[in-house]
Structure formats: structure tokens, C-alpha cells
Amino acid sequence: MERNNYYGLPGSGRGKKILFACVPADGHFNPLTGLAMHLKSIGYDVRWYAADNYAEKLRRMDIPWYPFTKALNVNGDNIDDLLPERANCKRQVSRLNFDLINFFIARATEYYEDIQEIYKTFPFDLMIADVTFSAIPFVKEKMGIPVIGIGIVPLTESSRDLGPAGLGLTPATGFFGRRKQDMMRFIADHFIFRKSNQAMRKIFREYDIDPGSSNVFDTLTRKATLLLQSGTPGFEFKRSDLGSNIRFIGPLLPYVAPGKREPWHHEKLEQYDKVILVTQGTVEKDPEKIIVPTLEAFKDSQHLVIVTTGGSRTAELRERFPAANIIIEDFIPFDDVMPYADVYVTNGGYGGVLLGIQHQLPLVVGGIHEGKLEINARVGYFNLGIDMKTEKPTPALVKERVETVLSNAVYKQQVKKLAAEFNRYDPQALCAGYVAEVLQSKNTSVVTPLGKLMVTA
Numbered sequence: 221m222e223r224n225n226y227y228g229l230p231g232s233g234r235g236k237k238i239l240f241a242c243v244p245a246d247g248h249f250n251p252l253t254g255l256a257m258h259l260k261s262i263g264y265d266v267r268w269y270a271a272d273n274y275a276e277k278l279r280r281m282d283i284p285w286y287p288f289t290k291a292l293n294v295n296g297d298n299i300d301d302l303l304p305e306r307a308n309c310k311r312q313v314s315r316l317n318f319d320l321i322n323f324f325i326a327r328a329t330e331y332y333e334d335i336q337e338i339y340k341t342f343p344f345d346l347m348i349a350d351v352t353f354s355a356i357p358f359v360k361e362k363m364g365i366p367v368i369g370i371g372i373v374p375l376t377e378s379s380r381d382l383g384p385a386g387l388g389l390t391p392a393t394g395f396f397g398r399r400k401q402d403m404m405r406f407i408a409d410h411f412i413f414r415k416s417n418q419a420m421r422k423i424f425r426e427y428d429i430d431p432g433s434s435n436v437f438d439t440l441t442r443k444a445t446l447l448l449q450s451g452t453p454g455f456e457f458k459r460s461d462l463g464s465n466i467r468f469i470g471p472l473l474p475y476v477a478p479g480k481r482e483p484w485h486h487e488k489l490e491q492y493d494k495v496i497l498v499t500q501g502t503v504e505k506d507p508e509k510i511i512v513p514t515l516e517a518f519k520d521s522q523h524l525v526i527v528t529t530g531g532s533r534t535a536e537l538r539e540r541f542p543a544a545n546i547i548i549e550d551f552i553p554f555d556d557v558m559p560y561a562d563v564y565v566t567n568g569g570y571g572g573v574l575l576g577i578q579h580q581l582p583l584v585v586g587g588i589h590e591g592k593l594e595i596n597a598r599v600g601y602f603n604l605g606i607d608m609k610t611e612k613p614t615p616a617l618v619k620e621r622v623e624t625v626l627s628n629a630v631y632k633q634q635v636k637k638l639a640a641e642f643n644r645y646d647p648q649a650l651c652a653g654y655v656a657e658v659l660q661s662k663n664t665s666v667v668t669p670l671g672k673l674m675v676t677a
Contacts, residue, residue: 233259233262233263233264233265234263235263235264235265236263236264236265236345236346236659237264237265237267237342237343237344237345237346238259238264238265238266238267238344238345238346238347238348238655239267239268239269239286239335239338239342239344239346239347239348240252240256240266240267240268240269240270240283240347240348240349241268241269241270241331241335241347241348241349241350241353241355242270242349242350242353243323243324243327243350243352243353243354244270244271244273244274244288244293244294244295244296245295245296245503246296246501246502246503247372247373247501247503247569247570247571247590248350248352248353248372249270249274249277249350250474250571251350251370251372251450251472251473251474251570251571252348252350252370252372252472253277253281253474253475254472254473254474254475254476254647254648255348255370255472255647255648255651256268256281256283256348256475257281257283257475258648258651258652259651259652259655260283262652264655266283267283267284267285267286267342267344268283268284268285268286269286269288269331269334269335269338270285270286270287270288271287271288271291271293271295272287272288272293273293273295273297275287280477281475281477286334286338286342288330288334289333289334289337290330290331290333290334291327291330291331291333291334292327292330294322294323294327296503299323303318303322303323305318306318306319306322312588312589313412315589316386316413316589317412317413317415317416319590320413320416320419320436321415321416321419324352324354325354325416325419325420325423325436326419326423327354327355328354328355328357328358328423329355329358329423329427331353331354331355331358332355332358332359332362332427335347335355335358335359335363336363339363344365345365345366345659345662346365346366346367346368346655346658346659347359347365347366347367347368348367348368348370348655349367349368349369349370350369350370350372351369351370351371351372351373351376351440351441351444351447352372352373352440353369353440354420354440356369356440356443356444357424357429357439357440357443358427358429360443360444360445361429361443362427362429366445366658366659366662367443367444367445368444368445368446368447368448368654368655368658369440369441369444369446369447369448370447370448370450370472371441371447371448371449371450371451371466372450372472372570372571373570373591373594373595374451374455374456374570374591374594374595374598375441375449375456375457375459375466376437376438376441376594377437377438377441377442377459377462377463377466378405378434378435378437378438379457379459379460379461379462380402380460380461381398381401381457381458381459381460381461382401382457382459383400383401383404383405383408384404384405384407384408384409384412384413384435384437385437385594386408386413386437386591386593386594387404387408387412387593388588388593388594388596388597388609389401389404389597390457390597390600390601391457391458391601408435409435413435413436413437416435416436417435417436420436420439424439441463441465441466442463442465444465445465445658446465446466446467446654446658447463447465447466447467448467448469448472448650448651448654449466449467449468449469450469450470450471450472450570450574450647451468451470451471451574452468452470452471452638452641452642452644452645453468453641454602454637454638454641455574455577455598455602455638456468456598457598457601467650467654468645469645469647469650469651469654470642470644470645470646470647470650471574471575471577471578471642471645471647472647472651473571473574473575473578473647474571476555483553483556484552484553484556484557485556486526486547488524488545488547489524489560491524492522492523492524492545493522493523494522494523494524494562494563494626495523495524495526495560495561495562496514496518496523496524496525496526496561496562496563496565496622497526497528497557497558497561497563497564497565497581498510498511498514498515498525498526498527498528498564498565498566499511499527499528499529499530499564499565499566499567499572500529500530500532500566500567501530501566501567501569501572502530502531503530503569503590504530504567504587505530505532506532507529507532507533507537508612509567509586509611509612510565510566510567510586510587510611510613510618511527511529511537512537513612513613513614513615513617513618514527514565514615514618514622515527515537515540515541515546516615517615517616517618517619517622518545518546518619518622519541519543519545519546520543520544520545521545522545523545524545524546524547525545525546525547526547526549526552526557526561527546527547527548527549528549528550528551528552528557529548529549529550530550530551531550531551534548534549534550554572554575554576554579555579558575558576558579558581559579561579561581562581562582562626563581563582563583563584563605563622563625563626564576564581564582564583564584564605565583565584565585565586565618565622566583566584566585566586566587567585567586567587567592567611568585568586568587568592568595568596568599569587569592569595570591570595573585573595573599574642576635577604577635577638577639577642578639578642579639580632580635580636580639581635582604582605582625582631582632582634582635583599583604583605583606583625583631583635584605584606584608584618584621584622584625585599585600585605585606585607585608586607586608586609586610586611586612586613586618587611588610588611589611596609602634602638603630603631603634604631604634604635604638605625605631605635606621606624606625606631608621
């Protein structure tokens with residue numbers, strides 16, 4: 221494999237200052253940690269603006285931390301307490317609008333105030349933020365500092381080739397299908413997401429930032445100096461009008477601390493022909509959605525079922541499902557267990573899906589909220605597995621979909637093909653190259669593509 225050496229050499233950062241920032245959600249923080257540690261290792265002065273629930277992780281990585289001061293410290297654990305009116309949003313669209321406005325858009329000016337204070341003692345040269353971090357336009361346009369956005373969810377930028385983002389729509393074919401997509405984009409911008417778009421434009425205009433005609437999904441992508449998209453073109457719907465500032469970088473995965481540890485293993489792994497791995501991540505606390513239906517479907521079966529709960533009701537689930545073919549743990553390193561698995565049942569967190577693909581693991585997915593509609597639509601569209609299109613599948617549905625994936629070789633073949641594409645990218649080298657390019661062209665808004673950094677077999 222070919223690697224670009226310059227951008228990976230110790231000292232190539234030359235002490236340039238980088239501020240990382242993210243909204244307070246694990247799926248937005250964790251993927252950036254590997255990049256932050258890599259840039260730190262090659263000589264950049266890396267610091268991080270984040271909610272207090274990430275202070276300890278940053279301390280262990282020896283990255284200086286700036287806390288939320290003006291910004292509301294809302295996260296997946298306390299959102300219903302801090303924003304109790306969210307419970308009244310029963311429909312998918314109303315919940316999505318509420319979250320877009322209150323979790324993302326409304327926090328923009330608070331983030332901006334905090335970052336202005338940070339700059340007084342840490343005059344950073346570049347900000348790197350997850351693409352949903354709503355202060356991106358403020359830092360770039362009001363402070364004159366370049367911003368690299370990191371795509372930690374599937375691309376949300378509008379395209380004439382696709383329906384609107386946020387609804388989990390797959391590409392249509394034919395004249396009438398494309399005209400329906402055109403109509404759906406209009407309806408989404410002017411009706412479905414009207415409240416979110418209005419809220420964003422109001423805040424931007426108050427600060428003399430031109431929102432243009434973009435919707436809330438487009439704006440942060442287009443306002444970033446560069447958008448480095450985690451993943452590869454093979455896991456994205458084709459667009460003939462892909463934004464000129466978008467680059468694919470391969471799967472950007474969390475930092476794993478070096479050091480010797482005993483890898484996870486269980487004797488039951490050798491006793492079953494097929495292994496089903498099940499998780500709902502760390503944000504979704506209700507195991508009745510995916511975990512329990514899967515356990516009900518396969519308890520006392522010929523398959524081994526391995527569940528990671530993220531620490532939610534582990535003891536209760538063990539007592540409820542004592543079958544010999546079931547293993548339930550708070551946490552298992554996926555790099556340890558995925559090589560043994562034959563199918564991955566998940567609600568569809570982006571990082572977990574990318575990791576599953578990297579391990580050539582076909583998927584059965586079921587998730588709607590927090591952007592999972594878009595992720596899971598791609599899983600089904602590219603035949604990487606089956607999208608159940610519900611957050612609460614029945615045991616019968618889970619059983620049928622899992623058995624289909626296990627018995628149909630097409631899913632495994634498609635995942636292996638995409639995993640091979642993943643392996644042609646070196647995310648850290650690519651990102652370091654783009655960081656250096658942006659810093660060298662600090663006052664420009666368009667950066668020349670660094671295609672030479674892609675790894676070739």
C-alpha cells in the first residue's frame with residue numbers, strides 16, 4: 221500500500237493550533253478522537269471545546285479541554301429533563317424538527333460566545349468540528365478562521381439526483397421518479413422542515429451571516445472550508461452535483477489507546493456455527509426496541525447471540541434471558557467480537573455500521589430517530605444487509621430478516637466489496653493532508669483535491 225509520508229511525519233504540524241469542537245453526543249465526539257490524537261502526534265497543538273461529559277476522556281488522551289460555559293450542556297442523557305417539551309413530539313417529523321432547532325440550531329450563538337472567549341487565550345489557526353456543529357459559519361465568517369467539518373453522518377447536502385435528506389429516501393429512477401424527488405425536496409424545504417429552516421435563517425441574519433437559499437441540512441456542509449466525509453463513495457448515493465468542498469476520507473474511527481490488554485473471548489464462540497451480534501449503542505437506553513426482540517427471536521436456538529447493552533439494564537436482561545446460547549455484557553470491544561460474528565443487528569449508529577462493514581459483517585438494522593433513517597436506508601439500498609424500517613420490530617420480523625441475511629450470500633459479498641473499498645483509504649493521512657492544505661491556503665475557500673493521498677493496493 222502507498223502512503224503519503226510528509227503529512228504523517230512527527231513535527232509536520234509545526235505547532236499550529238487546532239481547536240476541535242462537537243455537539244455533545246458520542247457519535248459526534250468519538251469519531252474525531254482518532255484524528256485529534258494523530259494530529260497531536262505529528263506536532264499540532266490540539267485542544268477541544270466540548271461538554272463536561274467528555275472531560276475525563278480528553279484528560280486520558282492528554283488533550284486540553286475547554287468546557288461549555290454559555291452553551292447549554294444538553295446531551296442524550298439529559299435532553300428530556302432540560303427540554304421536557306420534547307416528550308410532546310410524538311411524530312417522527314415533529315421530533316426531528318424539535319431536535320434540529322433545540323439541540324443544534326439554537327446552540328449556535330452560545331457556542332460562538334464560548335469560542336470567542338477561548339480564542340483570547342488560544343488563538344487557534346483552524347477549527348475542526350463535526351458537521352452538525354452549528355457554530356461553523358460563525359467561526360469561519362465572523363472570526364475569519366478556516367473550519368474543517370467532519371461528516372459523522374451520511375451526506376446531507378441536497379442534490380438534484382436525490383430526494384430530501386432526513387427522511388431516509390433512496391434514489392428514484394426514471395423521469396417520473398425524479399420529478400417526484402424534485403417535489404419532495406420542495407415540500408421538505410417549505411413545509412416539513414420549514415420551522416428548522418426559519419430558525420436557522422433568523423439566527424444567521426441577526427449576526428449578518430448570509431444563509432443563502434440553503435436548507436438547514438445544506439448550510440453547515442457548504443459553509444465549511446472543507447467537509448471531510450467519513451466513509452467512501454461506495455456507501456453514498458451518487459450525486460452529479462457533489463459539493464466542491466467535499467472529500468471522502470474512508471471510515472474515521474475512534475481512538476484506541478495503545479497498550480497490552482487481554483482480548484475478549486468466550487468459550488461459547490467455538491460451540492456454535494453462527495454468531496449474532498446485537499447492540500443499540502450507548503445512546504438508546506430502551507432494550508425493548510432491538511435487543512429484546514432479537515433475544516426473544518433466538519433464545520434456545522442453534523445460534524449464539526452476543527449482546528452489548530452499553531450498560532443499560534444488563535443484569536435485568538441476564539436474569540430475563542438465561543438461555544445457554546446467549547451472552548449479555550455491558551461492553552465488548554468490537555474489534556474482538558466482530559471477527560467471530562456472522563450478522564450484526566443494530567439500530568444503525570454510523571460509527572458502528574462503518575466498523576461492521578470494515579469487519580465484512582452483513583447487517584440487520586432498525587432505527588429511525590437521530591439520523592438513523594439515512595444510515596439504514598443506505599444499508600438496504602446497497603444490499604449490505606436488510607433495513608427493517610422500524611425502531612420496534614417484532615421478534616418474528618427480526619428472526620426472518622436475520623435468517624435471510626445468513627442464508628443469502630449476496631449480503632456478505634456486498635459487504636466484502638465495500639470493505640475492500642474502505643481499505644483503499646488511509647483516513648489519518650488524508651485528514652492530515654487536508655489540514656496542511658487548508659492551513660497553507662488559509663484565506664481561500666476552495667482547496668485542491670488531494671486524491672494522491674488515497675491508498676492504492
